[in-house]
Amino acid sequence: MASKSVMDLMEASSGVHFSGFHMDSLKQRIKDIEAPTTSATEDMHKQPFVIGVAGGAASGKKTVCDMIIQQLHDQRVVLVNQDSFYHDLTEEELTRVHEYNFDHPDAFDTEQLLCVMEKLKHGQAVDIPNYDFKSYKNMFPARRVNPSDVILLEGILIFHDPRVRELMNMKIFVDTDADVRLARRIRRDTSEKGRDIGAVLDQYSKFVKPAFDDFILPTKKYADIIIPRGGDNHVAIDLIVQHIRTKLGQHDLCKIYPNLYVIQSTFQIRGMHTLIRDSQTTKHDFVFYADRLIRLVVEHGLGHLPFTEKQVMTPTGSVYTGVDFCKRLCGVSVIRSGESMENALRACCKGIKIGKILIHREGDNGQHLIYEKLPTDISERHVLLLDPILGTGNSAVQAISLLLKKGVPESNIIFLNLISAPQGVHVVCKCFPRIKIVTSEIEIGLNKDFRVIPGMGEFGDRYFGTDDDNQQVVVAPCQ
Numbered sequence: 094m095a096s097k098s099v100m101d102l103m104e105a106s107s108g109v110h111f112s113g114f115h116m117d118s119l120k121q122r123i124k125d126i127e128a129p130t131t132s133a134t135e136d137m138h139k140q141p142f143v144i145g146v147a148g149g150a151a152s153g154k155k156t157v158c159d160m161i162i163q164q165l166h167d168q169r170v171v172l173v174n175q176d177s178f179y180h181d182l183t184e185e186e187l188t189r190v191h192e193y194n195f196d197h198p199d200a201f202d203t204e205q206l207l208c209v210m211e212k213l214k215h216g217q218a219v220d221i222p223n224y225d226f227k228s229y230k231n232m233f234p235a236r237r238v239n240p241s242d243v244i245l246l247e248g249i250l251i252f253h254d255p256r257v258r259e260l261m262n263m264k265i266f267v268d269t270d271a272d273v274r275l276a277r278r279i280r281r282d283t284s285e286k287g288r289d290i291g292a293v294l295d296q297y298s299k300f301v302k303p304a305f306d307d308f309i310l311p312t313k314k315y316a317d318i319i320i321p322r323g324g325d326n327h328v329a330i331d332l333i334v335q336h337i338r339t340k341l342g343q344h345d346l347c348k349i350y351p352n353l354y355v356i357q358s359t360f361q362i363r364g365m366h367t368l369i370r371d372s373q374t375t376k377h378d379f380v381f382y383a384d385r386l387i388r389l390v391v392e393h394g395l396g397h398l399p400f401t402e403k404q405v406m407t408p409t410g411s412v413y414t415g416v417d418f419c420k421r422l423c424g425v426s427v428i429r430s431g432e433s434m435e436n437a438l439r440a441c442c443k444g445i446k447i448g449k450i451l452i453h454r455e456g457d458n459g460q461h462l463i464y465e466k467l468p469t470d471i472s473e474r475h476v477l478l479l480d481p482i483l484g485t486g487n488s489a490v491q492a493i494s495l496l497l498k499k500g501v502p503e504s505n506i507i508f509l510n511l512i513s514a515p516q517g518v519h520v521v522c523k524c525f526p527r528i529k530i531v532t533s534e535i536e537i538g539l540n541k542d543f544r545v546i547p548g549m550g551e552f553g554d555r556y557f558g559t560d561d562d563n564q565q566v567v568v569a570p571c572q
């Protein structure tokens with residue numbers, strides 16, 4: 094697919110052209126940017142890294158996957174189990190369940206598995222069946238799974254069908270001794286599946302062991318990596334995680350742009366993102382968790398300000414050598430969603446001056462109407478530019494250009510976002526290589542309407558409550 098130039102992307106996204114400031118030279122600079130990864134469609138279809146994990150029943154496939162997920166905590170990872178695609182049993186099969194071979198390739202609905210995997214690979218959300226081992230049916234509501242950077246597909250027979258193997262970028266076989274597998278299976282099936290030990294042993298000798306020899310073991314040859322001892326093999330899992338990181342790193346914007354800083358992800362941060370991205374989250378919770386994330390981004394951004402060494406005397410009479418905060422700074426919020434970041438900045442920097450910029454993305458006759466109110470001495474300050482979402486980079490370029498026109502050195506600008514689309518990062522970092530961008534997550538890309546995906550919707554509306562038509566302000570009567 095031919096990639097569009099950044100300029101095409103930006104012009105198409107706004108429907109209008111830049112105006113004001115040094116836009117002619119800026120346009121030329123943007124035109125010069127030919128980043129092959131900046132096409133919206135390309136980024137949207139950036140395919141995830143698919144890892145297949147096969148091995149005998151109870152070999153530790155799920156345990157290995159959980160360990161990989163744990164170590165890849167800062168990536169979007171999803172686990173798909175082949176078990177979810179067991180065919181439901183008919184009434185007749187149910188009456189003779191002990192004669193049913195759950196270890197044969199025909200026990201699985203491989204067509205459905207393929208369909209789900211194809212969709213996930215192409216960036217679509219899917220509903221995965223929820224199989225119940227006790228009733229032998231899909232009893233529960235399906236599990237909604239969103240597109241991810243890494244897909245782990247685990248199951249006894251996932252290497253059996255060549256079409257499923259084709260989907261995988263890496264194949265792992267968990268190689269655990271048969272007696273260990275049997276011992277684990279007895280414990281698991283009696284405690285978790287409510288089966289009696291006699292039935293477990295009968296099933297093992299009748300179906301599980303023969304199927305392992307006939308169908309599972311022969312697929313070991315397709316594996317790129319064989320892990321002896323499963324989850325006990327920490328060295329193997331570390332190496333696998335390193336490899337996945339290297340592969341994902343090919344798209345790592347931080348490696349391309351050293352001035353882009355994505356704050357270190359933790360499960361707390363992922364949890365907050367999950368809440369603010371959920372369309373069902375109430376306004377109250379949205380504001381609460383957005384505020385928490387904003388505070389983290391602001392604190393991180395402040396860490397990039399210059400400092401001077403300072404020594405103080407502690408109450409024990411000892412000297413502590415520390416640093417003094419940078420004093421010449423100010424905030425600039427891009428109205429309106431940027432205003433949501435002002436409180437966090439004020440909470441961190443007592444009495445800080447905060448200017449404002451208003452950018453109309455669709456103006457008359459292609460003209461952008463811009464309002465600005467900035468500290469008069471802004472050129473002598475470090476500027477924390479506030480906008481929670483970096484999408485196409487259009488508004489950011491406008492805002493930064495204004496700051497430069499006011500005499501702020503490019504290297505004195507720190508642009509703070511909650512989420513940033515790769516397209517916007519390319520545009521801003523290439524136009525202004527000396528500014529710093531601090532963000533909490535990099536997005537998949539932009540959709541055809543140039544909205545950030547997965548995104549979180551209209552941030553300003555959700556934060557300030559203007560997306561809720563039914564919202565009424567109740568004014569307490571005067572006493």
Ligand SMILES: Nc1ncnc2c1ncn2[C@@H]1O[C@H](COP(=O)(O)OP(=O)(O)O)[C@@H](O)[C@H]1O
Nearest residue numbers: 149150151152153154155156157277281324325
């Ligand atoms: N390294 C290990 N040491 C002890 N128990 C383990 C280990 N790996 C897995 N198990 C246990 O064995 C059972 C099967 O493991 P699981 O990872 O679910 O295997 P699989 O997905 O291959 O069926 C589970 O009860 C799990 O807790």
Ligand SMILES: Nc1ccn([C@@H]2O[C@H](COP(=O)(O)O)[C@@H](O)[C@H]2O)c(=O)n1
Nearest residue numbers: 149150151176195196226229248249301
């Ligand atoms: N209703 C079912 C379905 C499957 N099994 C057994 O599960 C094993 C596969 O799951 P793992 O987590 O061990 O990979 C397989 O050996 C089936 O025999 C079952 O017992 N009942």
Ligand SMILES: [Mg+2]
Nearest residue numbers: 151154155176
């Ligand atoms: Mg399992």
